[in-house]
Amino acid sequence: MRHRMSQISAFWNARSRVQQWGLLVPVVVFLLWLPVLNPPLITTEPATDFPIALFNAAVLALIAIGLNVVIGQAGLLDLGYVGFFAIGAYTTALLSSPDSLLGVRYPWLVIVPIAMLVTMISGVILGTPTLRLRGDYLAIVTLGFGEIVRLLADNIDPLRGNRGFQNIARPEATYPDGSPVFSQTDVLGFYWLAVCLIVIVLMLMGNLERSRVGRAWIAVREDEDVAELTGVPTYRFKIWAFAIGAAVGGLSGALFAAQVGYVNNQRFDVATSILYLAAVVLGGSGNKVGVIVGAFLVSYIPDRFQFEPQYRFLVFGLALMVLMAFRPQGLLGMRQHLLTYGRQAYRRLFGAGAAVAPTGMTASTRAAGDLPEVKPDDHAGTSPRGGGE
Amino acid sequence: MTSGDTTSGEGLLESLEHMGAAERAEHDAEVSAAVAPGREIAVGQGETLLAVDALTVRFGGLTALDDVTFDVRRGEILGLIGPNGAGKTTCFNIMTGVYRPTSGDIRLEGRSLARMKRYRIIQAGVARTFQNIRLFGAMTALENVVVGTDARHRTSIPGALLRLPRHRREEREAVEKAMALLEFVGIAHRAADPATALPYGDQRRLEIARALATEPKLLCLDEPAAGFSAAEKDALSELILKIRDDGYTVALVEHDMRVVLGVTDRIVVLDFGRKIADGLPDEVRRDPAVVAAYLGGTVEDAEDQEP
Numbered sequence: 289m290r291h292r293m294s295q296i297s298a299f300w301n302a303r304s305r306v307q308q309w310g311l312l313v314p315v316v317v318f319l320l321w322l323p324v325l326n327p328p329l330i331t332t333e334p335a336t337d338f339p340i341a342l343f344n345a346a347v348l349a350l351i352a353i354g355l356n357v358v359i360g361q362a363g364l365l366d367l368g369y370v371g372f373f374a375i376g377a378y379t380t381a382l383l384s385s386p387d388s389l390l391g392v393r394y395p396w397l398v399i400v401p402i403a404m405l406v407t408m409i410s411g412v413i414l415g416t417p418t419l420r421l422r423g424d425y426l427a428i429v430t431l432g433f434g435e436i437v438r439l440l441a442d443n444i445d446p447l448r449g450n451r452g453f454q455n456i457a458r459p460e461a462t463y464p465d466g467s468p469v470f471s472q473t474d475v476l477g478f479y480w481l482a483v484c485l486i487v488i489v490l491m492l493m494g495n496l497e498r499s500r501v502g503r504a505w506i507a508v509r510e511d512e513d514v515a516e517l518t519g520v521p522t523y524r525f526k527i528w529a530f531a532i533g534a535a536v537g538g539l540s541g542a543l544f545a546a547q548v549g550y551v552n553n554q555r556f557d558v559a560t561s562i563l564y565l566a567a568v569v570l571g572g573s574g575n576k577v578g579v580i581v582g583a584f585l586v587s588y589i590p591d592r593f594q595f596e597p598q599y600r601f602l603v604f605g606l607a608l609m610v611l612m613a614f615r616p617q618g619l620l621g622m623r624q625h626l627l628t629y630g631r632q633a634y635r636r637l638f639g640a641g642a643a644v645a646p647t648g649m650t651a652s653t654r655a656a657g658d659l660p661e662v663k664p665d666d667h668a669g670t671s672p673r674g675g676g677e
Numbered sequence: 678m679t680s681g682d683t684t685s686g687e688g689l690l691e692s693l694e695h696m697g698a699a700e701r702a703e704h705d706a707e708v709s710a711a712v713a714p715g716r717e718i719a720v721g722q723g724e725t726l727l728a729v730d731a732l733t734v735r736f737g738g739l740t741a742l743d744d745v746t747f748d749v750r751r752g753e754i755l756g757l758i759g760p761n762g763a764g765k766t767t768c769f770n771i772m773t774g775v776y777r778p779t780s781g782d783i784r785l786e787g788r789s790l791a792r793m794k795r796y797r798i799i800q801a802g803v804a805r806t807f808q809n810i811r812l813f814g815a816m817t818a819l820e821n822v823v824v825g826t827d828a829r830h831r832t833s834i835p836g837a838l839l840r841l842p843r844h845r846r847e848e849r850e851a852v853e854k855a856m857a858l859l860e861f862v863g864i865a866h867r868a869a870d871p872a873t874a875l876p877y878g879d880q881r882r883l884e885i886a887r888a889l890a891t892e893p894k895l896l897c898l899d900e901p902a903a904g905f906s907a908a909e910k911d912a913l914s915e916l917i918l919k920i921r922d923d924g925y926t927v928a929l930v931e932h933d934m935r936v937v938l939g940v941t942d943r944i945v946v947l948d949f950g951r952k953i954a955d956g957l958p959d960e961v962r963r964d965p966a967v968v969a970a971y972l973g974g975t976v977e978d979a980e981d982q983e984p
Contacts, residue, residue, distance in 0.1 A: 492838050495837060495838055495839070495840055496834070496837050496838055498848075499832060499836075499837030499844060499848065500827040500830050500832055500837065500847075501832075501834055501837045502837075503816075503820065503823060503824050503827060504824075504827065506813065506815055506816060507813050507816075507824050509815075510813040510814055510815055510816070511811055511813065513775070513811075514807070514811045514813070515813075515824075516795045516796050517773055517774075517775070517795055517799065517805060518799065518804075518824055518825055518828065518887060518888075518891065519796050519799035519800060519804075519825065519827065519828025519829075519891050520796060520824065520827065520828075521794075521796045522796070528834055532834075574815075624815070626816060626820045626823070627819065627820060627823060627848065627851075627852055628840075628844075628845065628848035628849075629848055629849050629852050630819065630820075630852065632852075633819065633852045633856055633868070634819070634868065634869045637856075637865070637866070637868055637869065638869070
């Protein structure tokens with residue numbers, strides 16, 4: 289499998305930019321079409337509505353992408369990430385539900401940036417005192433943060449505890465025939481929206497990865513002391529990792545709240561945080577596409593094979609143990625492209641068409657997909673890596 | 678280490694030998710122009726760059742450095758030597774902000790580094806390599822060096838997110854400069870390899886390139902020749918001289934006396950945290966206190982042994 293993966297990776301990196309786009313667009317179109325297609329064997333029906341299963345997988349994928357910034361890139365073990373998801377969902381509820389004491393009903397599109405900003409600020413608030421800690425200590429404090437958020441939702445009266453908030457705003461759009469795109473009964477629109485958000489977030493994350501920001505995160509993950517002694521303001525970039533990860537968590541919370549239309553305190557426990565972590569680790573911490581695959585598996589498999597809920601963690605525990613024994617880097621190994629114009633540089637060195645594997649790079653020396661292939665960007669602001677490199 | 682490893686880092690040096698003198702000078706000038714743009718070579722040579730002033734460092738009851746005073750002058754290679762545990766690496770750790778002095782001060786061009794944040798010290802102009810090589814293993818050689826260039830970059834998060842013009846310009850320049858530095862230290866052909874896949878000697882060179890990428894005024898090399906063969910040590914000495922000739926100031930901690938005596942302009946000797954000698958290599962070599970420190974025994978014993 290490792291060999292196959294590196295072959296795919298080499299093939300991909302030998303493609304030109306236009307060819308990569310040509311391959312990616314159909315993939316995204318296929319993903320958008322999948323719930324309509326509802327293919328037998330793959331479908332989760334009749335137990336779970338297939339578009340709902342896909343939507344849940346997409347939300348988890350978005351969460352995993354955000355968590356991957358914190359865990360995979362910056363190497364900060366965050367066990368309270370569900371807290372940000374909750375803050376995003378509750379912000380959406382407070383600003384649009386008639387049950388809210390604020391008494392406002394903002395449209396969803398207005399709420400999304402507010403929710404992201406609020407979660408970002410809470411990320412900075414959590415990070416400022418705690419990011420001086422490292423490793424296990426940081427994990428314990430973030431675990432506490434997740435619990436604090438949940439307990440606040442339980443106990444603060446305006447947050448309504450178990451009663452929750454009804455009639456949360458959803459995006460407003462109509463099909464040509466006048467029926468709403470986003471409704472309680474039809475999840476298709478939400479699924480399409482989620483896929484589009486994933487593509488956009490992936491593009492932006494790719495831009496960050498191939499900049500001094502991404503390099504600073506990887507440097508912190510690899511050796512924090514040396515990073516600082518090479519001129520990286522480590523503390524500041526760790527806080528940015530928290531804030532950006534939190535913002536994506538808030539976005540997914542707002543999306544989730546809009547689809548369900550109802551938020552209460554029931555979904556934000558530690559076990560959910562661990563499930564997010566499982567998605568990241570399973571798919572391949574540090575690999576944007578890997579974590580999407582991981583999130584899909586974590587969300588889809590229980591829906592497809594209809595586990596009893598209490599067996600869910602047993603199955604994932606076992607699956608993770610097996611995976612860690614045989615493939616500790618996750619399904620797709622870690623890989624980053626850290627230079628915006630790296631491919632040109634490497635190509636100049638080794639001649640056109642040899643963007644990959646100049647010397648000493650074999651599948652055995654590194655994890656699959658870890659070849660120093662580089663995604664240059666001749667076209668500013670666009671990245672074809674969005675849909676699923 | 679295999680014999681294959683020893684030669685791989687020297688490709689550039691070999692190719693340089695085949696060039697004519699004029700060609701070689703031109704090539705060197707090109708590389709240095711890219712490596713150190715705007716560097717004013719030999720400006721103010723000889724004046725004090727870094728002043729170590731009555732520096733004392735204690736760890737609990739242990740005094741690692743005891744009232745040490747010396748200075749590093751612009752454009753020189755200063756050797757910092759002494760027996761094991763003399764405080765050489767501690768001295769480097771103070772210079773780069775890893776430890777803080779218990780008392781005394783350390784100033785770069787008059788600015789105190791004693792309380793400065795570590796990444797600010799890099800920006801002020803002190804870069805270092807490590808005794809036990811510490812590269813970013815998940816990055817390629819080129820990426821490692823680009824992290825060094827980032828110390829001079831101003832791209833913000835929104836700038837990187839939206840790929841604003843400054844981000845694109847800095848990225849382009851960073852890759853150019855990093856490639857030039859890899860060529861400067863002689864491992865350009867390894868640019869795309871993961872740092873950890875490089876042979877030992879090339880990893881040391883990569884650390885030097887990464888440190889140089891931060892555009893330091895003072896480059897601190899912590900035992901760069903450790904584990905090298907004689908041929909590699911010669912190549913390294915040549916590289917250190919080349920770095921000095923390019924206008925950098927170098928502080929060198931090294932145990933190999935052939936390397937130290939071969940490249941340094943001046944030597945400071947530490948023993949048990951105290952400075953015992955400071956002077957030209959030839960003077961230091963004959964200093965009875967230094968001989969005693971290295972061979973053991975008292976100063977009198979050493980004086981008796983002097984011919």
